Amino acid sequence: MTTCNLIPECCRHSGDDALTVEDYGRALPRWCLGCGDHAILAAVQRFCRDEQLPPEKTVCVSGIGCSSRFPHYMETYGFHGIHGRALPIAEGIKMARPELNVFVSTGDGDCCSIGAAHWIHAIRYNMDMTVLLHDNEIYGLTKKQASPTSPRGLTTNTTPRGSYLNPLNPLSATLGVANVSFVAQAVDWIPDILHEIIRMAYHHKGFSFVRILQRCPAYLPNTFEARVKDPSSVRLLTHEDGLVPTPAIARVYGNQEEHDPLDIHRAREIASVSDPIPVGILYRDPAVPRYEDSFDSDRTDTAETTGTALERELDKITIQASA
Amino acid sequence: MQPFETRQSRNGRPGTLDQPPAREDQFETGNQKAPSPDFRPALFAAYRDLSTLRHDFPLVLGWQRGEAVVRPLSELINEALRAIAPPGANGERLRCEVLTLEENVRGRAAPNTRQRLSDAWKSAEEEVLPASGETGRNELRADLAKAGAALPTDGDLVACDANATADVVIHLWRGAESRKARAFLRRIDRLIHRLRNLLKADAMRTPGAWTPESLQRTMGGAFTDAFDFEAMGKAVRSVTCRDRLPEKRRQRITEALSVLRSQKLFHPDDLSFSDYLFDRYENAIEAHEARLDEIATLLRAIGVAELEINNWYRESVHDGVLKEFNRHSLTPDQLSQFPCPLIVLREVPDADCLARIVKTVASGHPMKVVLVNDDLAESSNLATELASMAIGLNDVFVLQAAASSLGRIAETLSRGLGAERPAFFSFYSGCATHTPLAPPYLLAAAATESRVFPTFSFDPTGREWADQFALAGNPRPEQRWVAHPFTYETDGHQRVSEEVAFTPIDFIGCNRRYDARFETLSSANWTDDMIPASEFIDLPDHERTGRRPYILAVDERNRLWRRIPDEELLRVAAGYSRKWRRLQELGGIHNSHARQLLERERSRWEEANKTAAPPAPETAGNADIDNGATAEARPETGRPASDEPFIETSRCTSCEECIKINNRLFAYNENKQAFIADLNAGTYADLVRAAENCQVSIIHPGQPKNPNEPDLDTLIERAKPFL
Known part of the structure; x- marks a missing residue:
């Protein structure tokens, strides 16, 4: 049963008070000038405007890091959580209020290091939320330490002789977890594609994981510079059921590959390649079950029922004075 | 299982079908005079006792x-x-x-x-x-x-009896309605819960909520000694927002809440839906009409609730709309959210009633109309036509099937009963009064097998015709008639095997009323001019001359006879044959359009092959295409023809660099992407600096406008990489 069937069409949200991009913006972002986070914020705000998402029905959740200042700049509900715990917080919100639109902003350190365990299980739970992994391959907030995705040999404050380890590949890791249902990759310097991928991620009902390669001009100014200037360094993954670039984008980014988002084996091969950068929908399967659906019961949780259940549980451990 | 699917005898002896062979079960060719008329189709010989046969029922x-x-x-x-x-x-x-x-x-x-x-x-x-x-x-x-x-x-x-179809339909209909009721009640509960929260939040802003007693109640039973609720009350009063809900809004919410709580269209404890079950169409319409006001009131309350909960209610817009909303505003989509009346008719309705049913169903009112035909021969021809006619109503779910298929079509039936649109079901129960020799299950299966009452469904929700119309459920749908191997023993104890098709004449032959339309002949009277009726039916008139059609039948002793149908039966059978052919075309089988198109294309291809020059090598063509593609793929610069400065706005990453340099010269558009807002608001130096700082190199400073700008030569040199 859908709302639209039960409310007269003319009664629905009228367009005279349509929200603008500015309505979704809050404070002036305090990220460094030129930071890729600006592009991601602009894309999300633009998407919210396009979909007219009610700000009071939208929650942005984050952990710790540069990217995690994201909720401060969105005029929606927000939860700036603790390090690595953005995903469990988002899951809790979704469990309690399944009707809310949940966006998670998490960084490569927040998600792939301290929050890695939550990340794996969040993929497996496949709860309906859009997860944006702001991957700048460095800890920027704490002034340049190596992150799990830092390239091998990168000199940082914690790896003065260069990073020893090969970087973790968030796409491959996500595609390796059971119940994965949506994996995409975007780059912050192609705004239209970033916006389109966020749109598709939002409309996927399940855990939509979008890795966004993001420039950090303050600490890694050279990492993506050459690729930004060379369109052939990006390979667009196109498909009628995936990313369909506009003619203008398609002309500029001619390096393209047709990839069926349902083909997980090819998705894993694509994920393992970093040059050229694959951009598009690597995998999408709307049939994967969602954790919240398994709790869809006929019962409505009212304050009374919740209170009674809590009392019952607490009574089990409460020590009461004898009469 | 289809009664005719298993043909092998258990011990492999000829002349027997599925049953354990016994002497009287063996077929013999009858060469005596015709016995009393208790013939059955030869292919029925094995199915005298269904209780030992593992079948659908x-x-x-x-x-x-x-x-x-x-x-x-x-x-x-x-x-x-x-x-x-x-x-x-x-x-x-x-x-x-x-x-x-x-x-x-x-x-x-x-x-x-x-x-x-x-x-x-x-x-x-x-x-x-x-x-x-x-x-x-x-x-x-x-x-x-x-x-x-x-x-x-x-x-x-x-x-498989006279009530089986109705019982199955009612059971599945209750299932569909229960599912709908559960979802609806859950929705109503949630709306009530949220509306109550709105009122509760409002109540928390009243002085009554700030008294020490109220505050203590909010803490529950624990830790009451640890707090000074008097002091808490003072603290809360000092910061509490005192904006109350406007009186009109509170009243609106209260009224909606009251309607939602008192609705009686769905009863959580009664999911039998007996108030919605009818055996007469007039009663169903009357009851349906009587409920429309209640449905409109409830929908209005749901509308208010949804709008209020989402904070979308605008009095200037919605007051008027909701005031005008009444029973005449209800759309079929909205009505389908409520229990759909089920009307089970046991006979073909008269013309007047039929016209009213068509009118109601065609207007989209989500009623489920079921017609159970007990005797196809007794009914008017409409019994086998109504379902086909209902497809013409376009937005109606249609299913036709015999009772023998109920187990196999349950899923389709359930889908139709749960569809948010009207549905028409036509069934044949097999419980005819003049065919005591064949049990209803067998007779119903025979109706499908003979193409007299084929199974088909039409689901308008399909994307295109091929998804909407299905002939699934018919045995061998690609064939005109269904044929089975049949073995019998001659008087000389010779085994004879042949393919025997089951035709409408075999089905009609089960009915004793038509015995007079057959001439029954023993093997002594079989002649070479006789051909199976299945072949004769489709012969053109000039080829029929000098031939006599027959069907094979057995008597109670399993002796084999040939029965010659009269002209009328042949005419009726030809009519069923044409109807089946039409259904095959609808189902995409031997489609004449496709065949004609194929023939046309083949002729064209043959014609072209005769006259065309040899094709150019494929690589040359590809090379042209590649060249074109390469040319197309060249990056677009978007550069204006003049030396004007410009920004590739669609590639802007909103990084704030240029805005920080000069927020009057540069501004963001509605997508938060930069453009040059006012060229006179900045200097060439601003443009060059912005181009240098732009992370994605999309700012092109052009040529300076002001020749007197200081240090211009240096600036022009710095701008060169970004031109």
Whole structure:
């Protein structure tokens, strides 16, 4: 049963008070000038405007890091959580209020290091939320330490002789977890594609994981510079059921590959390649079950029922004075 | 299973079908005078006693995970055996025991009685247990109890009788309505909960909520000694927002809440929906009309609730709209969210009633109309035409099937009953009065097999015709008639095998009323000019001359006869043949449009092949295409023709660099991407600096406008990489 069937069409949200991009913006972002986070914020705000998402029905959740200042700049509900715990917080919100639109902003350190365990299980739970992994391959907030995705040999404050380890590949890791249902990759310097991928991620009902390669001009100014200037360094993954670039984008980014988002084996091969950068929908399967659906019961949780259940549980451990 | 699908005799002896062979079951060619007319089609010979045959009936009408299901008894037992009896010899004893019990249970499913499967199972257990031998009794009892517990569902056993179709339809309809009711009630509960929260939040802003007693209540029973609620009240009063809900809004919410709480269209404790079940169309319409006001009121309250909860209610817009909303505003989509009346008709309605049904259904009112035909011969021709005609209404779900298929079409039937649109179902029960020789199940199957009453469905929700119309459920839908191997023994004890097609004439031949339309001939009178009716029906008139059509029939002693139909029967059969051909075309089988298109294209291709020059090598063509593609793929600069500065706005990453340099020269558009807002608001130096700082190099400073700008030569040099 859908709302639209039960409310007269003319009664629905009228367009005279349509929200603008500015309505979704809050404070002036305090990220460094030129930071890729600006592009991601602009894309999300633009998407919210396009979909007219009610700000009071939208929650942005984050952990710790540069990217995690994201909720401060969105005029929606927000939860700036603790390090690595953005995903469990988002899951809790979704469990309690399944009707809310949940966006998670998490960084490569927040998600792939301290929050890695939550990340794996969040993929497996496949709860309906859009997860944006702001991957700048460095800890920027704490002034340049190596992150799990830092390239091998990168000199940082914690790896003065260069990073020893090969970087973790968030796409491959996500595609390796059971119940994965949506994996995409975007780059912050192609705004239209970033916006389109966020749109598709939002409309996927399940855990939509979008890795966004993001420039950090303050600490890694050279990492993506050459690729930004060379369109052939990006390979667009196109498909009628995936990313369909506009003619203008398609002309500029001619390096393209047709990839069926349902083909997980090819998705894993694509994920393992970093040059050229694959951009598009690597995998999408709307049939994967969602954790919240398994709790869809006929019962409505009212304050009374919740209170009674809590009392019952607490009574089990409460020590009461004898009469 | 289809009664005609299994043709092999158990011991391989010729002349017998599925039954254990007995002397009287063997076919002989009759060479005596015709006996009293109790003929049956030759292909029916093996099916005199269906109780020993594992077939679709009895059905079990049960519930699994809250959903109504209709499953053949044999299917449930197969599932139970798969779960408890290991493959191979180890499970063989258990399988034999359970299958013996199944035969007993099958015998208990008598026509026109209803018994729970579990009750029949217990009674059958007692009957099959051996009279003596305590150990054997206990072992068998344990095995059968284990099998009984492994049955996936329990429910009423339904034999293929006059009420079977109605029972199955009503059961599945209750399932569909229950599902809808559960979702609706859950939705209503949530709306009530949220509206109450709005009122509660408002109440928390009243002075009454800030008293020490109220505050203490919010803390519950624990830690009350740890707080000074008097002080808390003062603190809360000092910061509490005192903006109350406007009186009009509070009243609106209260009224909506009251309607939602008192709605009676769905009863959580009564999911039988007996108020929505009718056997007369007029009563259904009357009851439906009477509910429209209540539905409109409830929908209005839901509308208010949704708007208020989402904070979308605008009095200037919605007051007027909701005031005007009444029973005449209801759309079919909205009506389909409420219980859909089910009308089960036992005979073809008269023309007046039929016209009213068509009018209501065509207007989209989500009614479910079921017509159960007991006797196709007794009914007017409309009985076999109504479903085809209903497809023409376009937005109506349509299903036609015989009762013998009920187990197999349950899913389609359930889909139609649950569809948010009107539905029309036409069934043939097989319970004709003049065919006592054939049990209803067999007769219903014969109606499908003979193409007199084919199975088809039309679901308007399909994307295109191929998704909407289905002929699934018919045996060998690609063929004109269904033929089966048939073996008999001649007077000279010679075995003869041939393919025998089942035609509408065979189906009509089951009905004694038409005996006079047949001339019955023993083998002594068979001549070479006789051809099977299945071949004769489709012959053009000039080829019919000098030939006599026949069908094969057996008498009570399984002696074989040829029956010659009269002209009228042949005409009727030809009519059914044409109807079936039309359905085949609709189902995409031997489609004449496709065939003609294919022929045209083939002719064109042959013509072109005769005259065309040899094709150019493929690589040359590809090379042209590649060249074109390469040219197209060249990056677009977007550079203006003049030396004006410009920004590739669509590539802007909103990084704030240029805005920080000069927020009057540069500004963001509606997508938060930069453009040059006012060229006069900045200097060439600003443009060059912005171009240098732009992370994605999309700012092009052009040529300076002001020749007197200081340090211009240096700036022009710095701008060169970004031109």
